[in-house]
Amino acid sequence: MTDQSPPEPPPETLPRLGELGLSNFAPYLMNRIMGRYNASFREEMAEMGLTTPKARALAVLSVIEGPLIRELAVYAVVEQSTLSRALDQLAGEGLVRRATDAADSRATRVFITEPGRAVFERLWPHMAQAQARMFRGIPEAERAAFLGTLKKILTNIRKHEL
Template identity: 75%
Template sequence: MNDETPIATLRLGEIGLWNYAPYLMNRIMGRYNASLREEMAGLGLSTPKMRALAVLSVVETPLIRELAIYTVTDPSTLSRALDQLQAEGLIRREADAADSRAVRVVITEAGRAAFDTLWPQMAQANARMFRGIPDEERRAFVGTLQKMLTNIRRHEI
């Protein structure tokens, strides 16, 4: 691979795994999730449940379809996770005021407490990923990821 060759015309073998962003992003997220698995298990959380609580700690009362987008979780997996979270008293579902067919998800105080217990581990895992990377470089990288998401997203959120 040389700098003159358009990447879209190259085969994966020519690019190499260590130069292929989707591979690197999958590896990073796989390691990130694995680093949280033990702490999550201790709280009775799976990755989909953790993602839902994380989003709900920041985004107030999203519709279920919005939550599926934010959590990058397919609707059937999210539905099962929400059933479990609701049974555990960590979330509740409410009918949308504007559309009675739509359902919003609300984090409960118990859900917020569970997420607050997990957050330090999540923050440490995030910090480990950026160890040795200057803040300016981290900000530029996150900005690049935001642009990439805009390039490929199918939803407004």
């Protein structure tokens, strides 16, 4: 089976941002949404001693067991250097632990600890409420279609197989 997607149009044929307008430019809307989402529970994160990279790492580690640091960086959408600093802090606080990968002694896996899971479980209701506010008044069928579209977009633009 081959990919039957139409070829990308030449850049010179695409509308300019001024013609589209910000309200019709998906990356702008996604940035606004994520900025608002992150801001909606920033205070709760700060009260728990978390930054956005630390919270994202704990969130991923709460559902993915022992990813390699490079995989965690992809899932958490955090630059690896920023993630390394966040992991140093989380490890120092006893919220995560690192372990050498059994198959590659140069690679490191990261695991959430019970105290780390407890911190994330305190943050999760704020994250879930922020998401619920985003989807307020949107029927389930539209929500499912939107999530399906986001997954397709991610497949189109991703650099990693994760």
